[in-house]
Amino acid sequence: MTPPSSAISPFSGFVGVFRYSRRALALVWETSHWMMLGLALCTLVAGVLPAVAAWVGQLIVDGVVSAMETHQAATDPNLLVSITPVLKLVFIEALIIGLIALAQRGLSAQQSLLRAMLGQKVNVMILEKAGQLSLSQFEDSELYDQLTRARREASTRPLALVNKTFGLLQNAISLGSFGVLLIQFSPWALLILVAGALPVFLSEAKFSGDAFKLFRWRSPQTRMQIYLETVLAREDSIKEVKLFGLESLFLKRYRDIFTQLFAEDRRLTIRRESWGFLLGLLGTLSFYAAYGWVVIETIAGALTLGQMTMYLMVFKQGQAALSASLTAISGMYEDNLYLSNLYEYLEQPTNAEAGHLTQGVAPGDGLRFEHVSFSYPGGSEVLHDISLHLAPGKSIALVGENGSGKTTLIKLLTRLYHPTTGRILLDGSDLKHWDTQALRARVGVIFQDFVRYQLSVGENLGVGDTQAFDDKQRWQQAAHNGMADDFIVRMPNGYQTQLGRWFKNGQELSGGQWQKIALSRAYMRENADILVLDEPTAAMDAAAEAEVFARFREHSRNKMTILISHRFSTVRSADQIIVIDQGGIIERGTHEELLESNGRYATLFRLQAKGYR
Numbered sequence: 042m043t044p045p046s047s048a049i050s051p052f053s054g055f056v057g058v059f060r061y062s063r064r065a066l067a068l069v070w071e072t073s074h075w076m077m078l079g080l081a082l083c084t085l086v087a088g089v090l091p092a093v094a095a096w097v098g099q100l101i102v103d104g105v106v107s108a109m110e111t112h113q114a115a116t117d118p119n120l121l122v123s124i125t126p127v128l129k130l131v132f133i134e135a136l137i138i139g140l141i142a143l144a145q146r147g148l149s150a151q152q153s154l155l156r157a158m159l160g161q162k163v164n165v166m167i168l169e170k171a172g173q174l175s176l177s178q179f180e181d182s183e184l185y186d187q188l189t190r191a192r193r194e195a196s197t198r199p200l201a202l203v204n205k206t207f208g209l210l211q212n213a214i215s216l217g218s219f220g221v222l223l224i225q226f227s228p229w230a231l232l233i234l235v236a237g238a239l240p241v242f243l244s245e246a247k248f249s250g251d252a253f254k255l256f257r258w259r260s261p262q263t264r265m266q267i268y269l270e271t272v273l274a275r276e277d278s279i280k281e282v283k284l285f286g287l288e289s290l291f292l293k294r295y296r297d298i299f300t301q302l303f304a305e306d307r308r309l310t311i312r313r314e315s316w317g318f319l320l321g322l323l324g325t326l327s328f329y330a331a332y333g334w335v336v337i338e339t340i341a342g343a344l345t346l347g348q349m350t351m352y353l354m355v356f357k358q359g360q361a362a363l364s365a366s367l368t369a370i371s372g373m374y375e376d377n378l379y380l381s382n383l384y385e386y387l388e389q390p391t392n393a394e395a396g397h398l399t400q401g402v403a404p405g406d407g408l409r410f411e412h413v414s415f416s417y418p419g420g421s422e423v424l425h426d427i428s429l430h431l432a433p434g435k436s437i438a439l440v441g442e443n444g445s446g447k448t449t450l451i452k453l454l455t456r457l458y459h460p461t462t463g464r465i466l467l468d469g470s471d472l473k474h475w476d477t478q479a480l481r482a483r484v485g486v487i488f489q490d491f492v493r494y495q496l497s498v499g500e501n502l503g504v505g506d507t508q509a510f511d512d513k514q515r516w517q518q519a520a521h522n523g524m525a526d527d528f529i530v531r532m533p534n535g536y537q538t539q540l541g542r543w544f545k546n547g548q549e550l551s552g553g554q555w556q557k558i559a560l561s562r563a564y565m566r567e568n569a570d571i572l573v574l575d576e577p578t579a580a581m582d583a584a585a586e587a588e589v590f591a592r593f594r595e596h597s598r599n600k601m602t603i604l605i606s607h608r609f610s611t612v613r614s615a616d617q618i619i620v621i622d623q624g625g626i627i628e629r630g631t632h633e634e635l636l637e638s639n640g641r642y643a644t645l646f647r648l649q650a651k652g653y654r
């Protein structure tokens with residue numbers, strides 16, 4: 042298998058290397074002005090001082106040579122007088138080295154603090170964006186891949202990029218100052234150093250590009266690995282994994298993915314390092330050529346010993362700084378590629394889904410579906426030409442086989458998706474013109490797959506209305522309506538009891554108890570006048586179910602209610618029962634009317650009643 046070629050080629054537009062550097066720098070600047078200034082200062086100090094140290098080194102060696110000569114030539118030699126100027130220089134050199142060490146410590150301290158702050162900032166940006174994405178964007182596997190890639194990698198990349206940018210700057214300053222010294226020896230020497238280091242850089246740039254393409258191309262497999270880790274190591278799946286004996290099956294799949302990915306990694310690493318070694322030899326060769334040249338010039342008497350020491354040091358450090366700069370540039374290229382993924386994700390257009398209406402043009406008209414059809418993105422039609430009207434104070438029950446489209450209809454009503462054709466009106470105004478908050482405030486809904494939050498009991502209710510998230514009285518009222526209060530008060534810490542198994546002292550609930558929590562959560566929405574229950578009692582015992590519906594009728598007297606259930610005993614009292622089959626409405630009417638017409642509903646009802654007899 043070979044990764045498909047990407048639009049990003051390593052050599053296309055070399056300036057691309059710096060494309061995201063400005064944004065990464067801006068991000069660091071926003072995170073902390075002071076630390077960014079501190080980084081700049083330390084970078085400058087650590088960049089300039091090595092050349093100064095090399096220059097002082099030359100003065101020391103030449104000082105020693107001349108001190109030796111004067112000392113030996115003197116008739117009355119005084120050691121202290123001869124060595125004092127050199128010792129002063131040694132002291133200055135020690136001071137410079139101390140300052141370089143200080144600047145480097147300062148750099149690493151600020152980098153590690155910034156890493157933590159920046160990691161948090163980028164993660165918050167990623168999660169905030171996730172909150173703005175629509176459900177269909179979430180269900181798009183490409184976008185999900187992008188999100189996973191961004192979360193896994195990109196939170197550390199901005200700082201890496203900034204570090205490299207500063208590192209590059211530091212090395213560039215060092216190189217500039219070395220260059221000033223070197224050019225006095227020969228401009229050709231400079232050229233030899235640059236030419237020696239260039240090939241390694243080019244190969245680095247190429248292989249970084251390849252590594253990124255590989256990373257991007259295989260994120261579905263990586264995601265499968267993360268998923269398998271989750272299934273194998275999470276309490277909510279481990280029960281089934283154990284009972285079905287899935288451990289070895291899933292572990293094998295996990296290992297196979299690794300083996301496949303590792304083979305690609307190995308291939309790339311070997312190629313990258315082999316080329317790096319071969320081309321790196323050119324750099325070493327150029328360094329030793331320059332080395333030999335300096336030695337010859339010194340022996341020929343064109344350079345002093347001090348100059349020779351300085352040039353050798355400058356060559357050595359200059360070569361190190363140059364290859365560090367070039368590696369930084371190729372590293373920046375890689376960081377830029379990863380950041381491009383982060384920004385691609387952050388710049389995903391969010392559907393401008395909301396309008397501004399907080400009230401419909403015909404208050405009191407209720408809910409209308411007008412010839413609504415719908416297909417999921419990339420899928421075939423799952424709802425076809427649905428028309429219905431639900432007036433305030435009335436109830437509708439939706440019945441139909443699995444997969445007939447009942448839940449999808451609720452997703453459209455709550456505007457998690459938009460109809461493909463037709464429209465849905467609330468109080469005479471199209472849902473798409475409603476303000477999101479105003480619309481959602483009017484709807485209380487529990488889906489079959491409601492969330493079991495690993496939070497306290499009270500908070501599990503409070504999420505139903507964020508305005509009353511901590512309101513204990515409202516919790517109690519909602520729990521009473523949803524019939525959860527009697528088991529909550531028997532729990533060790535009542536409403537403060539931690540639920541689920543993720544955190545210490547967490548208490549697990551039964552399926553029916555969780556369902557009562559979810560039902561109570563829907564009752565938290567006191568102001569909602571549309572209540573939707575999608576199979577709210579499937580996990581409850583018969584007595585609880587009967588009581589839930591008695592209470593539901595009582596609390597929803599002036600509201601619009603939509604109930605989805607496979608139990609005909611619960612739907613029979615609805616004002617209107619709608620039978621959906623393969624996405625279309627095939628029958629509608631009251632329980633009595635439908636029995637009389639003797640269609641699908643009547644058949645299914647009798648079948649179920651027979652089962653109970």
Ligand SMILES: Nc1ncnc2c1ncn2[C@@H]1O[C@H](COP(=O)(O)OP(=O)(O)OP(=O)(O)O)[C@@H](O)[C@H]1O
Nearest residue numbers: 180417420423441442443444445446447448449450
């Ligand atoms: N997110 C989705 N993306 C694509 N197709 C989906 C999605 N959710 C549901 N479907 C498809 O839409 C159809 C209707 O599903 P829906 O969940 O509305 O059925 P339902 O009547 O609520 O079924 P059940 O009684 O089993 O809850 C099914 O064929 C299903 O495969």
